[in-house]
Amino acid sequence: MIKVNAVALEAPKKDTAFTIVPVRGSVDDSTLLYAEAARVVTNALQTKGLHAAPSVEQADFIVDLDYGMAAPRSLGHVVVEPTELPKPVRAGVPTETDITNLRSSARGPIEKHLVLTAREVKKVGDDEPPRTLWKVELSTVDLSNDMRRYLPLLATAALDQIGQDTGGDQLIRVDENDKSMKLVKRPD
Numbered sequence: 001m002i003k004v005n006a007v008a009l010e011a012p013k014k015d016t017a018f019t020i021v022p023v024r025g026s027v028d029d030s031t032l033l034y035a036e037a038a039r040v041v042t043n044a045l046q047t048k049g050l051h052a053a054p055s056v057e058q059a060d061f062i063v064d065l066d067y068g069m070a071a072p073r074s075l076g077h078v079v080v081e082p083t084e085l086p087k088p089v090r091a092g093v094p095t096e097t098d099i100t101n102l103r104s105s106a107r108g109p110i111e112k113h114l115v116l117t118a119r120e121v122k123k124v125g126d127d128e129p130p131r132t133l134w135k136v137e138l139s140t141v142d143l144s145n146d147m148r149r150y151l152p153l154l155a156t157a158a159l160d161q162i163g164q165d166t167g168g169d170q171l172i173r174v175d176e177n178d179k180s181m182k183l184v185k186r187p188d
Contacts, residue, residue: 005169017059019055041114061119068112072141110142112139
């Protein structure tokens with residue numbers, strides 16, 4: 001289950017240009033994980049009929065990208081709690097997957113989040129801060145520490161929420177075999 005909270009002043013229009021920027025102080029844009037997150041979010045936005053601008057100056061709006069993992073923030077999340085630690089499938093020497101599962105279970109649940117905030121491009125000479133057009137906050141909690149696996153799931157869940165107003169937190173499901181998921185996962 002994915003928890004979603006979306007707020008919108010206006011929905012993006014088809015054929016508008018966007019550019020993605022990292023949230024400063026929260027996301028390190030020099031990592032491979034950031035490149036993967038930006039690619040997945042770009043694919044998701046292109047699925048909505050938008051296109052990537054060649055530069056910030058040519059963009060109609062900017063999307064601030066924030067993502068990460070941490071201990072669950074609140075009790076409002078659906079948390080998967082194991083009743084017991086997983087046991088190796090085969091008798092004898094545990095596999096690398098078995099060891100990873102044991103570590104994950106021992107560490108406890110982890111919240112994975114993705115936050116997309118669209119704002120106007122700041123115009124030269126304008127003293128007003130750029131207006132926020134829409135914002136989608138997504139999170140899920142389970143034992144996995146594989147953020148790369150969850151980026152496409154969270155971005156796919158964001159597709160229907162972009163430009164919408166959920167009126168608070170909602171829980172949704174995304175199937176890993178969904179057609180939108182395949183479009184979001186595609187390599188460039």
